[in-house]
Amino acid sequence: MKAVQTIAGITQTVEEAAAIPMATLNKRIQDEMVALVILAAEVQIALGPTLAEAKTLSPAVQRSLQAIDRLHQTLDDLQRVMGHLASANGDQAVKIEPLSDVIRLRHLAHKLFDNIDAPFALSEDDSGEIAWF
Template identity: 35%
Template sequence: MESSQTKSGITHRDLELDALAARIGDELETLARLSSDVQKALSMCHFAEHTDPAAIRGLQGIDRITQALEDLGRLMAAVSGEMPKDVKLHAVPILSRLRLHELVNNLDPDAQPVLMSRDYDGEVQWF
């Protein structure tokens, strides 16, 4: 990754497209695992005897989300392996479109990925 300072003080960095695609694939796989965890957690919840069928169908949509995220993760991993190694993007305008700081860190090859622990025993925080 190349980096340079502009007159305005903003750093220009090039982002390798194949590395970005690989990291997007990794992030999609992580989201698929999280979705699967949500599905498992919901399956342990006790619902009223007469839960609305539409609500049940909505909850079953989580399985579809999980499968789609898994497929997209595998696809992006394969695409990244097929990309030419010399294609670069401007990192700042690309990554600045993201709101989640953790996601920026996970997608930026210059940053250390933030790995979410699957064994977190902390208190649940509802957003």
């Protein structure tokens, strides 16, 4: 007989690897993507006044600005896809360990698999390396 443990919607037996319901994982990913859509929009808004004062922009800068807009639109589309998948795959479970191993941002892994509702901003200790753009 296998012992069953349930924590934050994750069911785990003593003999099996931890798994998370597909709908729960999809919803958490969708929530993170909505937060990223908002952050991308904030970057665009923050750059607006600076760009309005610029007399000319190099082609490289123009491409970078277009890339930010494409990032915003892509994340927005992907979060809607995840919302659709969350309702379509509710009865399946996903093994956590293989997914957790490929996620570089540890705070994101905790939010997805441990149901931690933490703000996006991290301390230096939590984030590892700083990635500047």
